[in-house]
Structures are given as structure tokens and as C-alpha cells.
Amino acid sequence: VRPGAAAVAVLALLVPAAIAAGGVLVADATGRLWAGVLGGVVAAMLTCWALVAWPLSVLERGGPLRTLARTWTLTRHRRGYSSWNVLVSLAVPAGVGAVLWAVSSGARVVLFPVLVAAVAALAIVLQAAVLAVAALNQWYPTAWLRHGRPIDLAEAAANLPAGRSRPANRPRSAALGALALVIPVVLYGGYLFAGPYGPPAVSDQVVDGKVGLGRSTVQMVGGVPVVLSPGRYEGFFLRTCAGRPCRAIAESEPESDYAEQRMGAAAAPGGSLLVAAWRADDSKELARYATRYPDRTVLPLGLHLFSCTVQGCPADSGPAIAVAGVSLLASVDVAATGTGALLATVSERPHEEVGEVRLLHCTRLPCTRPETLFTDKVDTRTGPFLKAVAVTTGRNGRPVAVFGRPDGTISIVTCVGTSCRKTQLVGRTPGDSLVPLWWPDAVDVAVPPDDRPLITYRDRQTGSARLLRCRTPDCTATDSIDLSPAGVRQAAPAIALDPDGRALIAAHDAEHATVVLIRCKNAACTSREQTTLGSFIGAPSVPDLAVDGNGRAHVLWTSLASNRPLNPLELHLSELEF
Structure with a gap:
């Protein structure tokens, strides 16, 4: 040659x-x-x-x-x-x-x-x-x-030439x-x-071609990814994504204009899905409120907790277990605890212009009167897409909740039994912060087998996505690392654990306008690898992440549709098999 x-x-x-x-x-x-x-x-x-x-x-x-x-x-x-x-x-x-x-x-x-x-x-x-x-x-x-x-x-x-052998190479x-x-x-x-789509093990599909502006969530129910997404104008949709395309199994249209942005979901034992949602309806609790305050023409929001399956949701969501004033402040997250549930809420008091955060515990389902484990006041200023609340369980089922405030502070609440402790993780953001107050924000939390919580959030000062790792179970000391460069076009990341207890983080690469999955190789996530899932158009929204029993990651993210009239917001579900 x-x-x-x-x-x-x-x-x-x-x-x-x-x-x-x-x-x-x-x-x-x-x-x-x-x-x-x-x-x-x-x-x-x-x-x-x-x-x-x-x-x-x-x-x-x-x-x-x-x-x-x-x-x-x-x-x-x-x-x-x-x-x-x-x-x-x-x-x-x-x-x-x-x-x-x-x-x-x-x-x-x-x-x-x-x-x-x-x-x-x-x-x-x-x-x-x-x-x-x-x-x-x-x-x-x-x-x-x-x-x-x-x-x-x-x-x-x-x-x-004759009599000559072929020369060796x-x-x-x-x-x-x-x-x-x-x-x-x-x-x-x-x-x-x-390349722009990473290794060939990445697959992607559009779950909803006209999704609303609220945060969507994906959960694994019986080994099948189930997507809970807000409607474009009101209500929510529940879809099972066992194949292509995803199949709608439930739909709700609450009366409140704001209720489509106020929901959380968690996979529960037995192949069911716990759904917590702030809704305005004519339940008895809200009717008593209207009788007590006849000068108020708008009914407050009621917090409902109900179970769905891959076959659908119940027609009646049951009575409200908590009441809040109608405002853009209301948010909720839920976690399953065996036979019960934990709920972390941010809301406005029904008859006061004062916000509060609450950690509620339902020992059994159905639940009508949850136990209040923790409560605290919060600033009522917030943006329309805020969901700066997350809850999960640690070792032996201990409650762990994280709350993010509009001023940039982030606090964690850890409980042992009914005794809860609040620890501030991130201080107040100065007035010249890069990220506007109204920008979509979120926090997320996961507890690995060592019982030291991992928290993801978006830094309001610089806009970069960050990871906090607690040194102790009560999170009195933390280590933090940057997951992305600074910039206003950065959404808060989402975190989940793989079957080995290592962190998987869904985030955005604002420089290349791509959605990425970060796989931590050690507990501190100082060694990690990154895989590109797809490209997004427009402002990034908060993603969500779930991992099945085989270690496959299911990432939920949004992008403007470039090839459709009026550029509606599309909801994508990407699956990555390691």
C-alpha cells in the first residue's frame, strides 16, 4: 500500500x-x-x-x-x-x-x-x-x-519481471x-x-404538541413512564408512554385559571400514581369559606390528594385537605411514604396577604386531615411559573423538604419523627441579580443511600445550574459545584438516582441550546459525564427526570416548535439507555 x-x-x-x-x-x-x-x-x-x-x-x-x-x-x-x-x-x-x-x-x-x-x-x-x-x-x-x-x-x-518474489510490505x-x-x-x-443527539441509545418523542406553561412531571408507574402535564389554557393531562405515541389516560378541567400550574405527582407502591393539585371547586370546605367571607367573589384554592393508575384517574378527587388563597404563589410537591404521603406546599393564607410554606404528612390514604410537621412564612412575591418546592424521603422514611424563596434563599427541612429542623442553604440574592424575579424557577432533591441529601437549583445571582451535597443528613454543612456556565437562559436542573444510588441530573447547555443529562460517577459528582439529548428553541423550561428499574433515564423537557404555525410549546420525552 x-x-x-x-x-x-x-x-x-x-x-x-x-x-x-x-x-x-x-x-x-x-x-x-x-x-x-x-x-x-x-x-x-x-x-x-x-x-x-x-x-x-x-x-x-x-x-x-x-x-x-x-x-x-x-x-x-x-x-x-x-x-x-x-x-x-x-x-x-x-x-x-x-x-x-x-x-x-x-x-x-x-x-x-x-x-x-x-x-x-x-x-x-x-x-x-x-x-x-x-x-x-x-x-x-x-x-x-x-x-x-x-x-x-x-x-x-x-x-x-520473472523469477522475482513479491516484495514484503x-x-x-x-x-x-x-x-x-x-x-x-x-x-x-x-x-x-x-453530535447533536448523542449516542444512538437516545430516543425522543413529542408527548404533547401544545403544552401549557406550567411544569410537567414524569414518574415511573409499574415500570411505565407516566407524564402529567398542564393543559395549554387550563386543566391537566395524564399520559402513559409505554410505546409510541404516548396515550392519554386522564384529563381534568378545573374551574381555576391558575390551577393548571399547581400540581405534583409521585409514584406510589402497588403501581399507582399520587397526584396533589391545588384546585378551585364547590367542595364543602370552600363553600364554608364563601359563607364566612361573602365579600370575596373568588373562591380560594383547595389542595386535593388522589391516586391514579395507568388506566386512569378517579372522577371525584375527594375533599380538600388544605385551603389557600387564589394567587400565583401556590405550589405543591408530593412523595409517597408506604401507605401514606408527604406534601410540601407554598401558598397564600385564605384571608390574609401572607404566604406560608407547609410540610404535611398523611399517614394513610385516602387522607382528609393531614398532620402539619412544619410551617413558616414566605414572601408573597413570585413569578407565574414558580415551583420552588421539593419533597422526598430519606433513610427510614424521614421527611426531607426543600423550599426556594423569591429572594434567592433556599432552605431545607429535615425531620426525625414529628421534630423538624430548618437549615438555610443559600443566602439572599443581592438586588442586582442576573435572573429576573419572574423567571421560571425550581428546586429538586434526592437522598442517596448514604442519607446525605443532594439538592439542585439555579443560582439567582449568576444564572448557573448548581448542585449542593450535604455533608451530614441534617445538612448543616454543604459542598457545591457548578453544573453549567452562568447565563440568564438557564433553567433549574432536575435530579434523580439510578439503581446504584448515583445522581443523574437533567440540565440545559445554554451555550449550545441543548438539553443534557449529567451522570455523576462518584458521590460528590466531581467526576461526571454528559450526554446531549436534543436541541431546544426559545427560553428553556424546568425539566423533569425519572429512572426505571433497568437504569434507563426518562427526561421531560420543552421546546418551541419551529415548523408549526404560532410556534406552540412542545413537550418532549427523551429516553437514554446506558
């Missing part, structure tokens, strides 16, 4: 890889798959002649530039005919690609490399056929000249030949892991 032939081989093998990569980039930039496919087909038709360069370099022993120029000249009378052959040939892999896009992610992961290998094998067969035809063609290399004579095979054989030539075979594979693998 001569160095010139090795260089031409690398160029010829890189042509299909470059065409495929360019097609994916065009599809990602335009948001239209057909644009990428069309661009790839046109590029293949224009560059198909380059596949003949390598066998020509073997026959004529020329350098890379000379061989490409010679190939361009020799193929000038056959490019049109060959282009149509290429177009027909590409119809087969294009059709297979369309089928792969519609099938499940597991089949796509297996069949896509097979398709690429088949196309590469056909290219190799084509180049070998060129060598064979050229060797048997007595008119070569004057086949396209008007005047010529056939090669005298006997004369050519007489000029061959030199180490340099062997190394260059091996490198020519390895480089395309390395480049293709590097593109898959550095």
Missing part, C-alpha cells in the same frame, strides 16, 4: 461519512428531517465519482490530487448515468431509514449500524469491481479516446494501510457521541 493510495482511500471512505454527518446537521439546523435526507441524496449524487478514486490510484500509482483530477476527467461522460443509479440505490437505505425512525429505539439501535455496514460493503464491492473491470478491459486506459489500440496481453506479460506502508481503515471508524464513532 503506497502512501498516496492510503490517502486516497481515506478520502474516499470519508465521503459517505461526511455526507451522512452533513445531512444530520442540516436536519438539526432546519428542524426538518426531509431537508437533511434531500441534502444527503444530492451530495451523494454529486460526489459518487469520488468512490472510483481509490482503485484508480492503485492502477496508476498517482498521488491524491492527481488521482482525484484523473478520476474527474475519466468519469465526465458517465456522471449523469451514474447519478441516476446512485439515486435509485439511495432509495433503499432512505426507505429503511424511514422505517427505522418509526420503530422502537431498541430496534433502531441494532438496525442502524447494520444499515451503515451494508452501505459501506456496497462501496467496497463497487471499488473492487472497478479494479476487476479495468484489469480485464484491453482498451484501458484509452477507453474514452477516439483513436486507440487494445493492449497486447502477451507483450504486457513478457514485460513482467514495509512496516510504514502496513501502518498507513491499517490507519486508513481505522480512521473512518473512529471519526464515525466520535461524531455519534459528539
